[in-house]
Every structure is written in C-alpha cells, then in structure tokens.
Amino acid sequence: MKPNLDLTGKVALVTGGGSGIGQGIARMFASLGASVAVADLDLSGAESTAHALEAEGHPALALEVDVQTADSVDAMVTRTIESLGGLDILVNSAGVGSESMIVDMLEEEWDWVLGVNLKGTFLCTRAAARWWIAQKRPGKIINLSSINETVPLAGEVHYCASKGGVMMFTRAAALELAPYRIHVNALAPGMIETPLTEEVTQIPELRRMHLKQVPFGRFGQPEDVARAAAFLASEWSDWVTGHTLFVDGGMHLVGEESYVWAMERAMRHDDSIPRVPLCWPPGALEDKAGDS
Numbered sequence: 123m124k125p126n127l128d129l130t131g132k133v134a135l136v137t138g139g140g141s142g143i144g145q146g147i148a149r150m151f152a153s154l155g156a157s158v159a160v161a162d163l164d165l166s167g168a169e170s171t172a173h174a175l176e177a178e179g180h181p182a183l184a185l186e187v188d189v190q191t192a193d194s195v196d197a198m199v200t201r202t203i204e205s206l207g208g209l210d211i212l213v214n215s216a217g218v219g220s221e222s223m224i225v226d227m228l229e230e231e232w233d234w235v236l237g238v239n240l241k242g243t244f245l246c247t248r249a250a251a252r253w254w255i256a257q258k259r260p261g262k263i264i265n266l267s268s269i270n271e272t273v274p275l276a277g278e279v280h281y282c283a284s285k286g287g288v289m290m291f292t293r294a295a296a297l298e299l300a301p302y303r304i305h306v307n308a309l310a311p312g313m314i315e316t317p318l319t320e321e322v323t324q325i326p327e328l329r330r331m332h333l334k335q336v337p338f339g340r341f342g343q344p345e346d347v348a349r350a351a352a353f354l355a356s357e358w359s360d361w362v363t364g365h366t367l368f369v370d371g372g373m374h375l376v377g378e379e380s381y382v383w384a385m386e387r388a389m390r391h392d393d394s395i396p397r398v399p400l401c402w403p404p405g406a407l408e409d410k411a412g413d414s
C-alpha cells in the first residue's frame with residue numbers, strides 16, 4: 123500500500139482554529155478529507171471557520187473552549203468524539219503573546235501566556251491521550267511551537283519560555299506516548315501573517331526590519347504552516363516523533379539578528395539607553411579612541 127497525504131475518514135480537532143494558523147490547518151485538513159472540529163475561545167471565529175468548511179461540503183463542528191481550563195478541554199474532546207465519531211489528530215494551535223519588558227511584566231501576563239501556550243497544550247494532550255489509550259487507538263498530536271523555542275526574543279520572555287516549554291513537552295510526551303502509538307511533534311513557524319503578528323507586519327518600518335531576517339525574503343502565510351501540518355498528520359510522517367519542524371523560510375538561522383531587535387525594544391522602553399552602532403562589540407568604541 124502506498125502511503126499518502128489523504129486524510130479521508132480521519133477526525134481532526136484544531137484548537138485556535140478560529141483564526142490564523144489554526145484556521146489554515148483546519149482548511150487544509152478538510153481539503154484532504156478529514157472531518158474537523160474547530161475549537162476556540164472566540165466561538166464566532168470557530169463558527170465562521172466551520173461554516174466555511176461546511177459550505178465547501180466538508181463535515182465540521184464549531185466548539186467554544188478555554189484551553190487553560192481542564193473541564194472545558196475535556197468537554198471539547200468529548201463533544202468532538204460524540205459528534206464526529208472519533209478522534210485521530212489533535213492540533214494545539216491556540217496561543218497568545220504580548221510585548222512586555224521583564225521589569226513591567228505583570229504576574230497575570232506571565233500566567234496568561236504560559237497558561238494558554240504551555241498548560242493548554244498539556245491539558246489538550248492529556249484529554250486526547252486518555253481517550254486514545256482507553257480505546258487502544260493510535261493518535262497524532264501537532265503542537266504549535268515557534269522559532270522562539272530556541273531563538274530568544276527580548277520583550278517576550280514569557281512567550282519564549284512557553285515555547286521552549288512546548289519543545290520539551292513535545293519531546294517528553296513523544297517518548298512517553300510512543301508505546302501507545304501516539305505521535306507527538308511540533309511545528310515552529312517564523313513570522314506568519316496572522317492577527318497575532320499584525321503589530322509587526324502592518325507597520326512598514328517594522329515590516330522591513332523583520333523581512334531582513336527571513337532568508338527567503340517574505341513572511342509566511344497560514345497555508346505554509348498548514349502544508350507541514352498535513353505531513354505530520356498523515357502517514358508520511360509515521361516514523362517521525364518528538365521532532366520540531368521549523369517552518370520559517372530560514373528565519374531561525376539568523377537568530378543573532380534578534381539582538382538588534384532587543385536594542386530597539388530597550389530604546390523604545392527607555393530613552394536614556396544610548397544609540398550605538400550595533401555591529402561593534404562592547405569596548406570597540408573605546409579601543410578605537412585609544413588607537414587615534
């Protein structure tokens with residue numbers, strides 16, 4: 123039998139499916155034949171994705187969920203199984219971020235970002251894995267990490283910590299769940315044009331600055347990530363688990379550039395930080411003065 127990307131007969135559950143990358147993945151999976159449960163904190167977003175899928179003839183279901191809350195997550199998984207007849211693929215795409223310097227960051231802000239991005243991934247994985255193990259069925263989990271699982275970003279320590287956590291959660295869960303034939307992988311997008319990144323992609327100066335950090339010279343679209351998700355959801359990836367796949371046009375390869383961004387944010391935060399040529403290492407200015 124030839125392996126293929128066809129998802130006919132599969133049931134997928136996509137959190138954060140009401141917007142951006144999750145919405146793109148829901149569309150891709152439906153076009154490959156899957157029935158898709160679209161879950162989101164924003165029910166109207168989930169409904170509009172699900173209605174669009176149904177209008178194209180694909181079975182779909184809209185669900186309201188808060189991935190930070192165990193009861194809400196368990197109910198989401200139960201309703202998916204009852205309404206669509208099972209569960210084969212879980213995509214953890216619900217995610218949040220904010221710009222905040224450490225000295226200004228509120229405890230609530232830290233808890234929110236870690237709560238949605240990391241705890242939410244755990245709660246959804248737990249609910250799906252419990253069902254798969256009880257039913258003795260295999261499953262595939264795809265976590266949305268970020269290039270910031272390894273590339274540090276000043277002004278977003280909470281986001282970076284959450285995605286570093288998602289990376290290790292993915293690896294440890296993959297090891298633990300392998301005996302049950304449950305695959306756990308992650309996707310690490312770079313800059314993808316969605317509502318989450320509007321503050322950068324919609325401001326010309328910031329847009330130019332970030333584009334310089336993408337070797338392929340463009341921002342990604344949700345469909346770029348959705349194609350990689352289709353690979354991880356299909357039998358083409360049956361020998362892949364515990365892996366993070368970067369989907370970023372090479373952006374993680376130029377992570378050193380994030381220092382420029384760090385200075386930019388620090389200077390916006392504090393006028394007293396001097397503007398220095400960033401290409402010179404610390405002490406270079408003094409050394410040059412000494413030479414003359």
Ligand SMILES: NC(=O)c1ccc[n+]([C@@H]2O[C@H](COP(=O)([O-])OP(=O)(O)OC[C@H]3O[C@@H](n4cnc5c(N)ncnc54)[C@H](O)[C@@H]3O)[C@@H](O)[C@H]2O)c1
Nearest residue numbers: 138141142143163188189216217266268311313314316318
């Ligand atoms: N856009 C990018 O450039 C980019 C880059 C790297 C990683 N990512 C990751 O990809 C994922 C999707 O990002 P996106 O760009 O599509 O963002 P988005 O803002 O377009 O979509 C995120 C969705 O998550 C939902 N959500 C937020 N809190 C929730 C909660 N508590 N429970 C359920 N749903 C909740 C939102 O309502 C929204 O619909 C996130 O995990 C994000 O960190 C995005």
